[in-house]
Amino acid sequence: MDSQNTFDIFIVATPGLEDMLLAEVTEKGFANPVASPGGITVQGGWPEVWRANLQLRGASRVLTRIGSFMAFHLAQLDKRARKFPWGDVLRADVPLRVQVTTKASKIYHAGAATQRIETALRESLGVTISPEAALVLKVRIDDNVVTISLDTSGDALHKRGHKEAVGKAPMRENLAYLMLRQAGYTGTETVVDPMCGSGTFVIEAAEIAMGLNPGRSRHFAFEDLASFDAAQWGAMRDTPTTSTPLRFYGSDRDAGAVRMSRMNAERAGVADAVTFENHAAGELSPPDGPPGLVMVNPPYGGRIGNKKLLYPLYGTLGQTLLTRFKGWRVGLVTSEPPLAKATGLTWKPQGPAIAHGGMKVWLYQTPPLR
Template identity: 65%
Template sequence: MTTDQDFEIFVVTAPGLEAALCAELQAAGFRDPTPGLGGVTIRGGWPEVWRANLTIRGAVRVLARVAAFRALHLAQLDKRARKVAWGELLRADVPFRVEASCKASRIYHAGAAAQRIERAIREELGAPVSKEAEICVKARIDDDLCTISVDTSGESLHKRNHKDAVHKAPMRETMASLFLRQCGYDGTEPVVDPMCGSGTFVIEAAEIAIGLQPGRSRSFAFEQLASLDPAAWQALRGAGGGATASPASPAIRFHGSDRDAGAVAMSRANAARAGVAELTAFRHHAVSDLTPPDGPPGLVIVNPPYGGRIGEKKPLHPLYQALGQTLLARFSGWRVGIVTTDASLAQATGLPFDTPAPPVLNGGLRVTLHRTGPLP
């Protein structure tokens, strides 16, 4: 494969956030973004794969769809897998592994399908197979059509190497960035999170405001592929992924608070590692002590506790009521976004919510973003 090839690229996100990711990809200039279940398909070549990994905040991982063929039985799968130009894609000296899934197909044993493709690659290319390999070839056999993809990201893209410390029930950076987008945040207004945990919303907002690339501090699986052009990749990385930085006005700051002093300390340390300490402020106080920062109104966004089990929600109602009362009394002109599992908790705030965003799975729980317009 060469860098000027054109193929399908599937950018994965949490189900429910496909439209928000599609909007981000469109704004970033990627070609033909089309939302589907669990992600968005774009078209391009290897430079687009690299840029998506480096710059797209809502991407969980980026899959390069490198081949597709019909396979009605395992022998045919073996034969057609050997015709893929593995030498242009994988390196003979780098271990790989294969994951397969089968749906509505005559080949129904995913483990046997993975073994056949593994053997075909090993014998054609000579690369070693390892269960721990970062390079993962994914085969999806759906209605007898086998689609071969390579996971170009490696570790999930929410792992940005800035957050050493995490609070309980952390919000993933990828999800936080898309919730910010769904609230209309574009980097030009202040953001307040009154239950900041490990600081994810605040840090994401600050990074967006000054144009810091989410993948700037980490490595990616594609750096170990035969398709990598090291000079082109370093040029892209050095140019900030093709995005222009737009430093925030000194008047704009990003604020977090929490009643847990340990969470505040974590947030400050995480913001320093991310390079946004000067733009952020974290304070230790209760929701009822929250006051708006000086300057123009912006966005209050919060991921409050929501009680994972039945019977845990009722004691949380007073917390949500206190949050709503504080915001209605002091945050006139500010918009609000609240992430929660239960509409009754959102309603307990008394805030004038618009139609909620689609539900999203977060850590096994189905959460919904509730949003307001500017508060009266």
Template identity: 60%
Template sequence: MSSLSKLPIFFVCPPGLEDVLCVEARECGWSDANAVPGGVEIEGDWSDVWRANLNLRGATRVLVRIGSFMAFHPAQLDKRARKFPWGEFLRPDVPVRVNSVSKKSKIYHAGAAKQRIERAISEELGAPIAADAEVTVYVRIEDNRVTLSIDSSGETLHKRGHKSAVGKAPMRETLAALFLRSCGYDGTQPIYDPMCGSGTFVIEAAEMALGLQAGRARSFAFEKLATFDPQLFANETRDGSNAIDIMFHGSDRNAGAIESATANAERAGVGAVTAFHQAAVSDIQRPDGSPGLVIVNPPYGARIGDKKQLFGLYGAMGRRLKEEFRGWRVGIITSDSDLARATGLPGLENGPPIPHGGLKVRLFQAGPL
């Protein structure tokens, strides 16, 4: 396939945040980006696939649709899968795994369909099939149409490659980036997280401000595909970062969390513009400089500890924010609107429910205080 051929490319994100990711995709140069349930669609070539994995902060993975055909019974699926030009996309020396789903189709057994696709790949291309393969082919059968996609990312894109230490109930980097954008964060304001844990919000905000590529420190599944060109890919990677004169702050009552956050920031290359210190939420102090955004992912009760105790915690945080952080905006992620209201922050507005760690959470925004 020519490198100029356009393919449908799908950026996956949590339901409820498609419009936020769509704005990011358009800012990255994909003017035709279109928000659809579960993510964002574009048309592009393989360099767009590489660039999306490297640069998009909100996408969980990047899927590439490589073809489709109709199949009404297993023998037809078998025949058409064997005729498919697997060698244009997959390498015979790289293991592959296959995931399949079937809806409203005569081929209703997804497991049997998976086996036929696996056999076509192994016998026609010669590629080994392995359950732990980095390269995944997705097979979706709906209304008797078989759609084939490749996951170009491999490990989910929240794994930036520089965080080794995480605390309880961590916020994924991709979700943190989308919540920051939802708060109107554009990289020009300071950030403060008073319950910073392993530092995800602070580090993500600093990387956004510095203009660092999200995937600069990791590898991707697309590097194992037949379509990969290392020299062209090198043109998509960049060294260096923007010069900024703002700081990004985090605090936590747990000394271990502060150690982890500091180490994670150093590994991410943002140690010079981040500062973490130990403090209870009732003792937090506004950093020097202009107002910015306080963003926090406090415990929800459904996950850590007893909910009754949390009303006091949220109340203490709200009082301290109103006393200390005049002019700052606030974003609170929680699964419980009663807890959000317990902060007493004025004019709280809540966003759509977002799946996170088996719960539905919302972003509550207030301010400027």
């Protein structure tokens, strides 16, 4: 596999938001995107792998298929794994972790298959196998076809590399992006978050408006592969950013959350476009300028002890928005439909459930408030 070859690249999605990720992948010009449960497959070479990791805000990971062969028993797996051109992609000096899954195949013992592949890698390329390695080789044996993929991301892609401070129940950045997108945000309007936590929605909205690449300040697993071209990657990563006349606003009744948000905005390079204030949702008033989007992820579900205490909070939020935010759209994330109802806002039909932090949540949306 050289950088000119094309192969399958699988872009992992948050379950329930595959359509939103497909729209982003299509917009960014990746070739032949096809959605399936769990993600989007595109075609491309190594530069597309690097670009997907760098530019896609909604992706969780980027996996690259580096080859496949048939194997009906362990001896055959052993022989073919030794002949596989590992050196085209892997470096002998970079430790590796091997994960094998088997399904509907004559080779049904994943542990034995893992052992064979690890031995082939050690003996044919001299790779160190380590359970702590950041680089993961994923082998799937399905219907006797052995498909070999690499996780080219390393850390999950919601880890943008410039956010250190997070609250108790953080919204992952890629999920925040997909929800902003679902709420119709394109980087051309103001976003307000009255329960901002560590500032994820506000910072993400500002980055989009400024044209900042989400992966601009972090390391990726693909940088440790034999196929990596540092000069080409450097040119791709160092793209100019634009300033924005828009401003983005977050507030929270927790002073610690406001401090965290300010630090995170500073590190992300968007501090000049955002304002964070310390007050309760009931004290919220709209900023000057045309209406935009209110995006909020209030407390709910397992994050909170006594749910009864939340009804007044949601009620106050809804009342504040109805009286002061005419013309604004609202996006609200919750795991509890009765809490969404308690706001008194008129919601559009409920969309699909979204997996978030081990629970199901929904993004509730209003048309412009009247």
